[in-house]
Amino acid sequence: MSKELIEKIVESVLQGRRNKDDEGIEEGLAGEPGVAELVEEALEAGIDTNDILLNGLSRGMELVGQKYETGEYFIPDMLTAAEAVEAGMAVMEPHLVREGTSGAKGKVVMATVEKDLHDIGKNLVSIMLKGAGFTVIDLGIDVPAARIVEAAEEEGAGLVGLSALLNTTMSNMSDVVKELEEKGLRSQIKVIIGGAPTSEDFAREIGADSYGKDAFAAIREAEKLLNN
Numbered sequence: 001m002s003k004e005l006i007e008k009i010v011e012s013v014l015q016g017r018r019n020k021d022d023e024g025i026e027e028g029l030a031g032e033p034g035v036a037e038l039v040e041e042a043l044e045a046g047i048d049t050n051d052i053l054l055n056g057l058s059r060g061m062e063l064v065g066q067k068y069e070t071g072e073y074f075i076p077d078m079l080t081a082a083e084a085v086e087a088g089m090a091v092m093e094p095h096l097v098r099e100g101t102s103g104a105k106g107k108v109v110m111a112t113v114e115k116d117l118h119d120i121g122k123n124l125v126s127i128m129l130k131g132a133g134f135t136v137i138d139l140g141i142d143v144p145a146a147r148i149v150e151a152a153e154e155e156g157a158g159l160v161g162l163s164a165l166l167n168t169t170m171s172n173m174s175d176v177v178k179e180l181e182e183k184g185l186r187s188q189i190k191v192i193i194g195g196a197p198t199s200e201d202f203a204r205e206i207g208a209d210s211y212g213k214d215a216f217a218a219i220r221e222a223e224k225l226l227n228n
């Protein structure tokens with residue numbers, strides 16, 4: 001039953017249907033439950049939140065990516081599916097935050113780097129970090145290095161989390177490390193990076209402290225870096 005419901009969430013992300021009134025990518029499905037209703041149903045059924053996030057919403061988006069790569073989906077379809085994932089995350093967020101320990105594990109500033117508009121992965125990491133007990137200040141997408149460093153300093157954050165999904169924007173991560181160094185903040189503010197084109201090696205190359213493959217790794221690494 002739980003597997004079936006998770007499959008329905010995946011299917012609904014692929015259809016790009018935020019809720020029951022939504023037509024999504026293909027017409028003719030309005031009236032059926034969409035991502036928001038299905039996530040609500042899964043939460044009510046007591047399905048683990050991580051299961052819903054990773055095997056439902058995130059998995060659905062991965063399949064959307066594959067369909068884009070094979071030419072079956074186009075950019076507007078990706079956007080429609082992304083909106084459906086967001087609708088699901090909005091239903092999830094209060095539940096995840098309630099599960100956590102109210103921000104006591106430390107402060108993290110999260111951002112998608114300059115010129116990059118992808119935020120699904122970053123949002124997922126942000127809400128899972130909140131759920132795990134961190135305070136998260138999410139600066140959004142397309143954020144210049146200077147603004148990230150300014151926010152981290154002002155907020156007294158111990159960790160900056162950077163996301164990039166494009167080969168052309170991942171180099172902007174190194175600007176953040178450089179800016180922290182220039183401002184003499186590097187020893188007190190740690191940096192973790194993530195996003196599909198990045199890697200452990202790339203993190204080392206640009207002088208970041210850590211790399212997280214997914215949201216679980218992000219939590220594990222954040223706990224290590226902030227000494228939890």
Ligand code: B12
Binds near residue numbers: 075082161192193216
């Ligand atoms: C959805 C999507 C879009 C949406 C984004 C909507 C949104 N609100 O995010 C839209 C339509 C806007 C878009 C636009 C573009 N996109 Co796009 N997009 C995707 C797609 C299909 C899915 C990305 C996604 O959400 N994945 C699901 C999430 C959950 O996974 P994730 O982001 O990897 O995050 C996980 C981990 O990486 C990690 N993580 C992520 N961030 C962080 C941060 C930290 C600190 C840590 C620890 C971990 C971590 O944890 C997350 C959870 O497990 C990918 C294809 C793919 N296979 O990835 C292409 C893709 C990323 N896009 C691509 C391209 C080329 C573009 C465009 C240039 C297309 C165009 N010609 O206009 C534009 C660029 C816009 C811009 N300036 O950014 C390419 C990038 C190629 C490359 N390597 O450079 C991809 C790979 C598609 C492809 N195969 O061509 N895109």
